[in-house]
Amino acid sequence: MKAGYINLIVLLALIAGVVLYRYKYRDYTSDFAKLEAGLSGIDKFFHQGSKIVLKNDLPDGGNTGSFANYLIAPAAIKKPGGTTDTILVLTTLLVTDSVTKALLASANTIWRYADDKYQMILVYNKPH
Amino acid sequence: MPKTTLQLIWCAAMLGFTSMVYFLSLVVGAPFLAAVAVIGGFVVFSYRYLIRRGIDTVSLPSTPIAATQYLLLIAGLTALLYNAYSWQKPYGDWDAWWLWNYHAHFLADARYWRGLLKLDIAFYHPDYPLYTSSGIAFFWRLMGKTSRYVPYMYTLFFTVATPVLLYVTLCGRSLVVAGVVFLLIACNGFYLEHGMAQYADLPLGFLFLSALICADYIAENSRNIVAVGAMLGCCMWTKNEGIMLSVVFMLFHFKALALNGRWRLFLTGIAIPIFTLIVFKSMTPKTDLIEGQGMRTLQYLLQPERYGLVMKWMYLNFTKNFALAGAGLLLYPLVAFYKKQWPDRRLMMLIACLACYVIVYVMTTMDLAWHLETSLDRVLFQLMPAFWYVLAVNFTSATAKPIEIKS
Numbered sequence: 318m319k320a321g322y323i324n325l326i327v328l329l330a331l332i333a334g335v336v337l338y339r340y341k342y343r344d345y346t347s348d349f350a351k352l353e354a355g356l357s358g359i360d361k362f363f364h365q366g367s368k369i370v371l372k373n374d375l376p377d378g379g380n381t382g383s384f385a386n387y388l389i390a391p392a393a394i395k396k397p398g399g400t401t402d403t404i405l406v407l408t409t410l411l412v413t414d415s416v417t418k419a420l421l422a423s424a425n426t427i428w429r430y431a432d433d434k435y436q437m438i439l440v441y442n443k444p445h
Numbered sequence: 446m447p448k449t450t451l452q453l454i455w456c457a458a459m460l461g462f463t464s465m466v467y468f469l470s471l472v473v474g475a476p477f478l479a480a481v482a483v484i485g486g487f488v489v490f491s492y493r494y495l496i497r498r499g500i501d502t503v504s505l506p507s508t509p510i511a512a513t514q515y516l517l518l519i520a521g522l523t524a525l526l527y528n529a530y531s532w533q534k535p536y537g538d539w540d541a542w543w544l545w546n547y548h549a550h551f552l553a554d555a556r557y558w559r560g561l562l563k564l565d566i567a568f569y570h571p572d573y574p575l576y577t578s579s580g581i582a583f584f585w586r587l588m589g590k591t592s593r594y595v596p597y598m599y600t601l602f603f604t605v606a607t608p609v610l611l612y613v614t615l616c617g618r619s620l621v622v623a624g625v626v627f628l629l630i631a632c633n634g635f636y637l638e639h640g641m642a643q644y645a646d647l648p649l650g651f652l653f654l655s656a657l658i659c660a661d662y663i664a665e666n667s668r669n670i671v672a673v674g675a676m677l678g679c680c681m682w683t684k685n686e687g688i689m690l691s692v693v694f695m696l697f698h699f700k701a702l703a704l705n706g707r708w709r710l711f712l713t714g715i716a717i718p719i720f721t722l723i724v725f726k727s728m729t730p731k732t733d734l735i736e737g738q739g740m741r742t743l744q745y746l747l748q749p750e751r752y753g754l755v756m757k758w759m760y761l762n763f764t765k766n767f768a769l770a771g772a773g774l775l776l777y778p779l780v781a782f783y784k785k786q787w788p789d790r791r792l793m794m795l796i797a798c799l800a801c802y803v804i805v806y807v808m809t810t811m812d813l814a815w816h817l818e819t820s821l822d823r824v825l826f827q828l829m830p831a832f833w834y835v836l837a838v839n840f841t842s843a844t845a846k847p848i849e850i851k852s
Contacts, residue, residue, distance in 0.1 A: 318449075318511055318514045318515060318520075318613075318616070320447070320449045323449045323516065323609075323613060324449065324452065326515070326518055326519060326522065326611055327449075327522070327605060327606070330522040330525075330526060330599060331602065332606060333526055334526055334529070334601045334605065335594070335597070335598060335601065337526060337530055338533055338597055341530065341533055342533075345535055347535070349535065349536060350535065353593075357590075360554075363825035376544075381725055383543065384536075384542065386547075387543065387546070387547050387600065388550075389543045389561075389753045390550035390551055391550060391551045391557040391558065391560045391561070392557075393560065393564075402845070406643075406738075415735050416530055417782065445838065
């Protein structure tokens with residue numbers, strides 16, 4: 318067996334693997350994919366000392382919240398409590414949660430993104 | 446050493462070198478372009494002088510059954526890709542984006558990457574070495590964006606390269622055994638699930654296997670010691686377990702790697718990874734498993750029921766997930782008795798690695814049952830490529846001889 322032929326076969330296999338992956342997720346619309354699309358580019362609104370908390374109304378809040386934390390790194394979502402200057406709101410298009418409604422009504426919106434199902438809003442947390 | 450074997454190992458070494466140089470460039474604040482230049486220059490240099498000229502390489506012999514060799518390779522890869530399709534995940538398993546690719550997000554940002562070192566160690570493990578994370582971050586920066594294709598291509602490379610490495614290395618000894626091993630791996634759901642998870646366990650398994658293969662070819666060319674050093678260094682730079690595995694490896698190969706001035710060659714290979722690891726470890730908090738040790742550790746070590754629990758989980762894992770290696774291990778004493786030889790030193794080394802894992806679990810400060818349930822399968826998985834290789838070599842050595850070397 319010639320090393321060159323083996324390399325060619327392996328290379329073709331790797332390309333096929335990528336094509337299969339692309340094919341499998343060509344119309345991928347899970348909550349993770351929506352978050353990835355929505356939160357891309359949000360990092361320019363953060364600085365290293367940003368104290369961000371999350372208000373998450375999405376279904377499967379534990380997973381989507383953790384995934385949002387992954388997407389916005391190196392900024393990081395803080396645990397609730399203490400001082401915060403920014404709130405990242407993940408919610409449905411029709412806001413039903415009264416706390417979220419009040420929050421959005423009282424805070425300054427820095428950035429907003431909406432798709433066919435969810436909206437993601439970054440708000441400045443006014444000091445009281 | 447078969448040329449393809451060397452080239453696959455070289456690819457893994459270059460991925461490791463890329464991650465190390467990129468990490469060091471972040472530490473010293475060097476421009477990204479400088480890192481790209483160093484990495485690009487070394488890739489070209491190492492390929493020209495180490496692969497083409499420095500180390501003697503051979504192609505597998507062109508025999509009347511060469512077509513069968515190609516067909517088996519194509520069949521194995523087709524089966525692997527077909528079976529892997531169902532295990533593909535867009536972002537890998539939980540730990541992929543919770544830990545490995547999360548770390549990469551930090552490292553991809555030259556301004557704020559040090560935030561990684563301040564993460565909560567219990568949740569985000571900032572002490573985990575950066576073979577995959579730093580490499581992924583480098584390619585993200587090169588692309589100018591974070592793309593889920595980069596971690597996927599990393600995981601795909603190792604999922605494909607591991608059985609291919611075994612196949613091309615074993616092919617010269619026995620085509621039947623090489624083909625059977627390749628096809629069994631390609632159809633092994635457990636292997637593919639963990640391969641596609643985008644964790645660092647498979648890269649570690651590949652690198653450890655590579656070190657073992659390079660060590661087998663030291664007699665052919667002493668410069669393979671450099672490759673052993675580089676592979677063990679990459680093991681250390683991949684996972685904390687890699688440090689332990691490398692130490693065990695060095696102890697078992699002390700004579701081949703250190704005596705008669707060979708330590709210089711070994712040091713040449715391992716110097717950059719060790720240096721990078723020391724720099725990294727000096728910046729991170731202590732590993733939680735080490736930090737939590739104290740008088741309680743002694744109590745744990747004297748509790749037979751903890752050993753019993755670990756052995757029970759190991760047995761369950763071997764029967765459920767690693768039946769091939771388990772069966773090989775059970776059969777091996779018969780083969781050794783039949784061949785009237787002492788147990789293979791490489792196999793003893795792998796069993797010593799298993800024993801080290803037992804001790805680590807016995808000493809764990811976490812809940813033992815939980816720790817075993819959540820990690821033992823992945824930890825054993827790291828050793829499986831090496832187990833498959835050693836067992837295959839032992840089961841073929843009675844009838845087949847390694848291919849001859851063309852100078």
